Amino acid sequence: MDKRGSRRKNSARKQRAARAAADKPQGRLQRWTRRLLVWGGAIALLGALFIALAVAFAARSMPSYYQLKATQTAQTIVVRARDGTEIVELGPSFGKWLTSDEIPQVMKDAMISVEDRRFHSHFGIDPVRTGGAIIEGITGSRARVGGTSTISQQLARNVFLNNNRSIDRKAREAILAMALEWKFSKEQILELYLNKVYFGGGAYGIDSASRKFFSHPATELSVAEAAIIAGLVKAPSRYSPTADVDAAVGRASVVLRLMKEQGRISPDVTVDPSAVRLKEEASQNSVRYFTDWALPQLDLLLPETFEPIEVWTTLDVGMQRAATASIKSNTPDGAQGAMVSMDRDGAVLALVGGTDYVQTNYNRATDAMRQPGSSWKLFVYLAALESGYTPDDRVVDTPVDIDGWRPRNSSGRNVGEIDLRTAFAYSINTVAAQLGNEVGFGTVASMARRFGITTEINTYPAMVLGSNEVRLIDMTRAFAVVSAKGSSVEPYGILKVETAEGELLYQHEAPRRSQLVPDYVAAGITDLLQTAVATGTGRAAQIGRPVAGKTGTTSSNKDGYFVGFSSGITTGVWMGRDDNARVGGLQGGTAPARAFAAYMRYAVKDRPVEEFDTDLQLPEWQLEPDDEYLLGDPEDYYFIDEQGNLIEPGTSDSSRGDPLADDFDRTLDPDRPRVPAQPGQRAPQQTPRGADGAPQAIGDDFLDEATGARREPRAAPTARPTQPQVQ
Incomplete structure (x- = not known):
């Protein structure tokens, strides 16, 4: 019993000693090390199995080589x-x-040397480069994994993924790269890569790059040329030989050094990439302004398609060159210039959005919103002509006060009584203000909308002098409507679209045209515009044949405008600074008009000289008093004034104080100033007629009121604003 007890005590003592040894730090470390090895091995095995399954699945679902x-x-x-x-x-x-x-x-050696030196030995990812990048990412300051992609990974990214460099995307890229290696041979992977990798300038694949940069197929590449192309992959825009020759040569020198270090070319070989002859490309500078405007329209014109297409446009190459040259040579230093030129049907023949597309691709012809200055008076005078004025009517240039607004003329003077033609030709502000006040600022705004102005229009009095911001292409379109004798014009830039095989996808069809103003209004405004160039502020726009146009200058010479037409071609020019600062000496009648003339001399050289139709065929309600006898005795008829009050026979004198009666009396006296009717207003000379077209003694409104048959009350028209001093 004593022996058994002694053995039990010894056993317990040993157990306590073992536990004490296990509790020592060294024992705990060994125990956790064994555990980590076991669990780590299990996790690594599971991870490897998962990766293998993922690679196998990716390889199985991957498209074939073809x-x-x-x-x-x-x-x-x-x-x-x-x-x-x-x-x-x-x-x-x-x-x-x-x-x-x-x-x-x-070419293969150059690409492998700079992009993936262990291409032939790895299995899709390079453990050396990947491990180094991971360590750098952990210890360094970079938050993203970079610089680890093999050729297989780059091919996977180009074909299947995007350029997002997140950890998740890098993991999928690695799986796909290993799947590529599983499914295809090294030669197939390298062939796919070299035919698909992007080299800048729209060139995909070495053959496209070789033709773009060196004007020959890739089968003829020299060592230096191959080094230049291989160097582009890292940053195509930065190292493009067409953008920066020095950067391209420097990068090619790095490629050549790596090729020598890796034994892919002999160290004794001397290669000078700076001696490579690059392809000379024709300048596409200003053409891009046109394509930036026209090509987005394809989204509306075509069904969704990704096949190669060919787009025939309205652009005239010669006119585009002339437009570019005229803008560059006439735009003041430090300023920008823009031009839009269109044919009588709206086809845009030339479009320049700035002095240099490479420096700034902002399209000032189609996107910039700037004040047009006095060229806006086109709409003021159109409204006045439609309301009854003619170019020969007399007006008075006198100081004006409209609700506290006091416009002044650029000359600082008032010249007194002149005709409408002269007031327009010399761009007299006070007359434009009076006309706008008379016809109504809302009427002027409606006229601008009718003629194609798409930007916001306010109706403050100063709007008659061009305070609203507009686009140059819209102003050019408005003047093109005048050139088309008042018929609507829709600017367009695409004629037709075909596939590479010749299948027609789109063909431009002329839209249905409508008459925006009567012929006599179009003839009257053409008369005014022609005079502005012949004797007025637009004299610098003369080209030796009939030209009609209008200048425009904003306050402090911040904007200069000229828009005009000749022989069916309408051209608008704007000049100014992008920061809206003052441009010394810039006025619409100077640099913009000179640029217009320089361009138009070329644009119309092959077109016949066209005289303008300025013959006013006035409507019946504007006939001279001598023709009134054809309509009978005016005293025999009843008239209704603007407030709906009846004017009875024999009371057309001034005893009633009626303004319409006074207007009617003036038609009987040629020496009295004429107050023109406004759009939609019943002209005092016009005879009331019935449903059958026959003259009637009294109007329908009076008959309905007298018989009680009137079904709806008639709203009284707005009172007419005070007439400017017209004689």
Whole structure:
């Protein structure tokens, strides 16, 4: 019993000693190490199994080699001028597909040297580069994983993913890269990569890049040329030889050094990438302003398609060059200039949105909203002509006060009595203010809307002098309507669209045109516009044939405008600074008018000289008093004034104090000033007629009122504003 008890005590003592040893730090470390190894091994095994399954699944669902070969990443658009000449190619260009045997070995070596030196030994990802990048990401300041992509990973990203460099995207990229390696050979992967990688300037693949930069196919690449192309992959825009030759040469030198270090070219070989002859490209500078405006319209004109297309536009190459030259040579230093030129049907022949597209691609012709100055008076005088004025009517240039607004003329003087033609030609502000006040500022705004102004229009009195901001293309369209004798004009830039195989996808059809103003109004405003160029503020726009147009200058010479037309071509010019600062000496009748003339001399050289139709065939209600006898004795008829009051026979004198009666009396006395009727107002000379067209003694309104048959009360028209001093 004593022996058994002694053994039990010894056993318990040993157990306590073992527990005490296990509780020591060194024992605990060994225990946790074993646990970590066991669990780590299990997790790694599960992770490897998961990755293997993911790679296998990705490889199984991946398109075949031939499907990947046939896949394009975006749409190619060839843009042609109206005569069919190619002016620019947008979107990707893929060149000819080169098989692995056709690709020069020097091109393969250059790409592998700079992008993936262990390409032939890894399994889709490079553990050395990946491990180094992960360590750098943990210890360094960078929050994103970068610089780890192999050629297989880059191919996976280009074909299947986007350029987001998040951890999640990098993980999927690695899985897909290993799937590519599982499914395809190294030669197939390299062939796909070299035919699909982006080299800048819209060029995808080495053949497209070689043709773009060196004007020959990739099968003829030299060592230096291959080094330049291989160097583009890192940053196509930064190292493009067409954008920065020095940067491209410097990057190519790095590629050549790596090729020598890796034994892919002999260290004794001397290669000078700066001696490479680059392709000279025709300038596409200002043409891009036109394509930036026209091509977005394809989204509305075409069904969704990703196949290559060819777009025939309205652009005239010669006119575009002339427009660009005239803007560059006439725009004041430090300022910008823009021009829009369109044919009589609305086809845009030339469009320049700035002095240099490379410096700034902001399109001032179609997007900038600037004040048009006195060129806005087009709408004021259109409204006045429609209300009854004629170019020969007398007006008085005198100081004006409209609800506290006191416009002044640029000359600082008032010249007294003149005709409407002279007031317009010399852009007299006080007369425009009086006319706008008479016809109504809302009427002027409605006229501007009718003629195609799409921007917001306020109706404060100062609006008659061009305080509203407009787009140059809208103002040019408005003047084109006048050139078309009042017929509506819709600007357009695309004639037709075809697929690369010649299938017609879209054909422009002329829209239905409507008459926006009567012929006599179009003739009257053309008369005024022609005089403005012949003897007024637009004399610098003369080109040796009939020209009609209008200048515009804003306060402190911040904007200069000239818009005009000749021989069916309408052209608008704007000049100013983007920051809206003052431009010394800038006026619509100077630099903008000179730019207009320089361009138009070329634009109309092959067109016949066209005289303007300024013969006013006035409507019946504007006939001279001598013609009134054709309508009978006016005293035999009843008239209704603007407030709906009846004017009975024999009371048309001034005893009633009726303004319409006074107007009627003036028609009988040619020496008295004429107050023109406004749009929609019953003209005092016009004879009331019945439903059968026969003259009637009294109007329908009076008959309805007298018989009690009137069904709705008639709203009284707004009182007519005070007439400017007209003689």
